[in-house]
């Protein structure tokens with residue numbers, strides 16, 4: 001479908017002249033917006049929360065509009081500052097120190113944000129986990145990070161395999177429970193006793209703040225390590241890309257278990273002191289439209305998978321709600337279909353701005369700015385301060401319109417600083433001074449970037465990044481499964497779905513019940529979104545002579561494509 005370019009509209013945008021800002025840009029200018037620029041003392045929690053709590057004009061502003069189907073709460077910057085002080089004091093009482101890893105495994109709730117900032121206030125490193133994770137996923141992440149404290153809710157406790165987690169000293173339980181061992185700390189009781197006074201731990205810009213686990217095509221999930229310095233880029237993009245202004249009401253739909261949910265669901269709006277909406281519970285179009293209307297959301301950041309569902313729900317659903325406050329829409333996580341952009345124009349009379357970045361990049365890098373023309377299907381242009389290009393396998397830059405590996409000049413503020421426990425993995429991302437993303441793309445003559453796909457086997461299903469190795473490992477733990485190869489198969493609604501090819505152990509017969517049992521095994525052992533939607537039993541799984549599963553070949557067979565070079569295929 002040939003989609004027309006969409007011109008910028010008149011508007012009072014935070015970034016008016018992209019070219020000029022780019023030319024004269026230095027990150028040092030952005031630093032002047034932070035108090036640490038003068039004091040040398042820094043902590044993300046101070047810049048995002050305490051600074052506003054100390055400002056008479058912002059102290060009583062609502063920081064968090066929280067709602068879920070059974071709970072509703074407003075939290076001001078003043079309250080969030082005090083509550084997170086208290087939580088920091090609770091952690092302190094149990095000996096948490098700067099650099100310790102403290103993980104959160106719970107639903108979004110006001111308590112989550114108190115705990116999150118409490119962790120940062122001690123200079124400890126926060127690790128948010130999706131509440132959808134099952135035992136194996138939780139085990140891998142807590143083992144690798146050697147987390148000493150976990151904050152969770154009693155209903156999720158059964159998925160925390162404590163016997164395999166020798167480093168885990170304390171578990172803080174949010175909610176009613178009957179646990180009596182002194183390993184457990186009761187959130188409510190401790191918070192009631194804790195002091196709201198705290199001497200925050202001032203840290204270095206390069207000190208650790210956050211670990212987000214994410215998937216690659218090989219091995220266990222990687223602990224992507226971010227530092228306080230990321231705030232510089234969160235702040236800048238909150239202005240340029242989110243276009244936030246003082247009286248905006250902002251909603252980012254992402255869960256903080258995902259980098260979008262921290263960088264843009266927490267830091268970016270709060271660094272600017274903007275009111276932030278958090279909606280818990282499951283997605284339905286009417287619920288989401290209702291949330292936009294209820295809080296008079298002005299700026300909305302969501303994902304293509306949700307937008308596609310809204311398209312299916314039709315324009316009638318839009319008309320049932322008053323969405324007149326909305327002025328700016330953005331998307332991230334997967335390719336944004338031009339059809340969805342066209343639909344957005346019709347349904348909301350607004351442009352949807354695609355943004356591209358990754359867990360590893362820590363913040364937005366290539367985006368569509370409100371003040372620029374949109375070319376539907378394109379991710380847009382690099383933000384000021386970022387140099388992006390397309391490279392070949394040796395790290396040489398390619399000319400416009402040639403497809404290759406999307407790469408970013410090393411050294412932007414929010415870039416990951418390492419992969420936890422795996423420095424060699426971190427090094428492997430870089431070639432010739434470029435961070436090589438693993439996404440294939442090209443750049444047109446005018447500098448717009450166009451996403452083409454992943455160059456490795458990483459699967460993107462409904463915006464969730466899933467490593468085939470993790471799913472394969474879980475599959476072969478099932479008694480019936482001998483070998484497994486897992487691929488992403490294109491799907492109109494979900495982007496990709498997970499398809500698993502398996503071979504059965506002797507003594508097992510193919511049946512629908514068995515396949516369903518295997519699916520459930522992955523779902524309850526790893527995570528719902530990691531369970532294969534399609535499964536196929538084969539006599540063998542293609543492998544290289546060195547024993548690597550040839551997922552590419554499985555994919556070619558599945559899609560009826562040419563199989564390419566199969567010279568390394570095992571006999």
Ligand code: WTA
Nearest residue numbers: 332333334335355356357358359439451465
């Ligand atoms: C994909 C998400 C197309 C891409 C913040 C990337 C996208 C991976 C886009 C990172 C986009 C992200 N268009 N693809 N606008 N944004 N992706 O780490 O393949 O969960 O490498 O971070 O998602 O996923 P991650």
